[in-house]
Amino acid sequence: xxxxxxxxxxxxxxxxxxxxxxxxxxxxxxxxxxxxxxxxxxxxxxxxxxxxxxxxxxxxxxxxxxxxxxxxxxxxxxxxxxxxxxxxxxxxxxxxxxxxxxxxxxxxxxxxxxxxxxxxxxxxxxxxxxxxxxxxxxxxxxxxxxxxxxxxxxxxxxxxxxxxxxxxxxxxxxxxxxxxxxxxxxxxxxxxxxxxxxxxxxxxxxxxxxxxxxxxxxxxxxxxxxxxxxxxxxxxxxxxxxxxxxxxxxxxxxxxxxxxxxxxxxxxxxxxxxxxxxxxxxxxxxxxxxxxxxxxxxxxxxxxxxxxxxxxxxxxxxxxxxxxxxxxxxxxxxxxxxxxxxxxxxxxxxxxxxxxxxxxxxxxxxxxxxxxxxxxxxxxxxxxxxxxxxxxxxxxxxxxxxxxxxxxxxxxxxxxxxxxxxxxxxxxxxxxxxxxxxxxxxxxxxxxxxxxxxxxxxxxxxxxxxxxxxxxxxxxxxxxxxxxxxx
Numbered sequence: 141x142x143x144x145x146x147x148x149x150x151x152x153x154x155x156x157x158x159x160x161x162x163x164x165x166x167x168x169x170x171x172x173x174x175x176x177x178x179x180x181x182x183x184x185x186x187x188x189x190x191x192x193x194x195x196x197x198x199x200x201x202x203x204x205x206x207x208x209x210x211x212x213x214x215x216x217x218x219x220x221x222x223x224x225x226x227x228x229x230x231x232x233x234x235x236x237x238x239x240x241x242x243x244x245x246x247x248x249x250x251x252x253x254x255x256x257x258x259x260x261x262x263x264x265x266x267x268x269x270x271x272x273x274x275x276x277x278x279x280x281x282x283x284x285x286x287x288x289x290x291x292x293x294x295x296x297x298x299x300x301x302x303x304x305x306x307x308x309x310x311x312x313x314x315x316x317x318x319x320x321x322x323x324x325x326x327x328x329x330x331x332x333x334x335x336x337x338x339x340x341x342x343x344x345x346x347x348x349x350x351x352x353x354x355x356x357x358x359x360x361x362x363x364x365x366x367x368x369x370x371x372x373x374x375x376x377x378x379x380x381x382x383x384x385x386x387x388x389x390x391x392x393x394x395x396x397x398x399x400x401x402x403x404x405x406x407x408x409x410x411x412x413x414x415x416x417x418x419x420x421x422x423x424x425x426x427x428x429x430x431x432x433x434x435x436x437x438x439x440x441x442x443x444x445x446x447x448x449x450x451x452x453x454x455x456x457x458x459x460x461x462x463x464x465x466x467x468x469x470x471x472x473x474x475x476x477x478x479x480x481x482x483x484x485x486x487x488x489x490x491x492x493x494x495x496x497x498x499x500x501x502x503x504x505x506x507x508x509x510x511x512x513x514x515x516x517x518x519x520x521x522x523x524x525x526x527x528x529x530x531x532x533x534x535x536x537x538x539x540x541x542x543x544x545x546x547x548x549x550x551x552x553x554x555x556x557x558x559x560x561x562x563x564x565x566x567x568x569x570x571x572x573x574x575x576x577x578x579x580x581x582x583x584x585x586x587x588x589x590x591x592x593x594x595x596x597x598x599x600x601x602x603x604x605x606x607x608x609x610x611x612x613x614x615x616x617x618x619x620x621x622x623x624x625x626x627x
Contacts, residue, residue: 534587
């Protein structure tokens with residue numbers, strides 16, 4: 141995200157409260173736009189459906205189907221997120237931008253076919269009406285495309301266009317839903333179509349921006365698959381991050397807070413709503429990482445590595461390393477302090493606000509909300525540290541940290557629903573975030589003390605020519621692709 145971070149950083153140089161709010165608004169929509177769109181649409185659809193007099197069962201079923209589609213699509217795309225991001229970065233560094241759009245076609249098509257088939261099997265046995273199954277499948281496929289587009293959009297510098305596209309999509313979805321309410325045409329199907337329209341429009345507008353930024357398309361659509369072999373640890377990093385972040389939500393559907401809405405669609409409203417509200421506490425850290433940590437750290441990081449390539453003196457290298465690590469520690473500490481203040485504000489002030497809103501909060505859900513705020517805060521800080529590990533290509537360290545996050549969060553949450561007290565639900569995710577933080581921080585400290593060694597002595601002297609599973613799959617698909625073109 142460093143590229144767009146430099147563009148967004150200019151907004152924060154302007155003085156005044158309005159300019160600061162505008163800057164954070166832009167940065168928030170860029171860094172987490174589709175997720176914010178999802179939350180806004182979920183809340184808006186719930187409000188409009190209640191305003192239109194839909195039954196509670198229909199409102200809960202619609203909310204469950206939307207949530208399931210969001211979680212399923214995020215889980216699907218987590219397989220390719222990290223390797224594809226690395227591929228895009230490498231192609232930009234090698235000045236081969238014409239290979240980027242074909243990789244979007246290839247990665248998206250594989251996920252649409254593979255993930256779509258699995259999702260279709262689930263929907264077949266889900267026990268809801270056929271029209272709902274088709275809507276869920278349609279929405280899921282659109283989401284997969286959007287999440288993959290987000291891996292490429294960070295190369296764009298025109299943040300105002302992206303925010304405009306986001307606002308247009310949101311406005312169209314909400315206006316159509318409001319029109320349905322006014323004409324008394326509100327049903328599960330009609331509101332679902334409003335959501336699909338909003339996301340479909342966002343998908344189209346984002347794709348248009350990518351085509352404008354990368355007008356040339358050359359090369360194989362499947363060459364990115366070699367990066368899954370070359371950086372196979374990155375694949376698991378993406379998967380474990382996703383499991384740690386979302387698995388605890390699904391596990392709660394099998395605990396004492398479970399509510400069966402219809403068929404295979406379950407929910408846990410006393411846990412889901414607090415989780416949704418607590419999620420917003422991480423936006424400050426996400427924005428700060430893009431606009432401050434990366435922006436200040438990246439030039440020093442690039443200068444340090446360039447000294448090795450340009451035969452810099454030992455004294456210059458040592459000075460550059462000290463400056464880089466000093467700024468990194470300052471930014472990470474500042475980032476953690478911001479998140480701590482944000483988490484405390486969400487716990488103290490957020491609790492007071494939520495008690496006044498008609499969201500059904502009681503003592504149990506309020507306790508869950510506070511624990512999840514702390515857990516998401518730890519996750520946000522830990523995730524920034526893990527991303528720095530990826531900067532230094534410490535994929536083993538990132539894998540260890542994310543695996544601990546996923547394993548502890550999942551196991552602790554399972555133990556909670558089996559033996560724990562309802563009042564402490566959310567503590568399992570908090571423990572997972574704590575494990576994530578401790579391991580990522582210890583690993584970063586350990587690794588940065590040995591930077592010259594890992595930079596000079598751990599790289600392979602001879603490139604490994606052995607083909608992995610994905611490289612062989614890439615060769616096969618490229619041969620098929622070539623055969624089709626010849627025909």
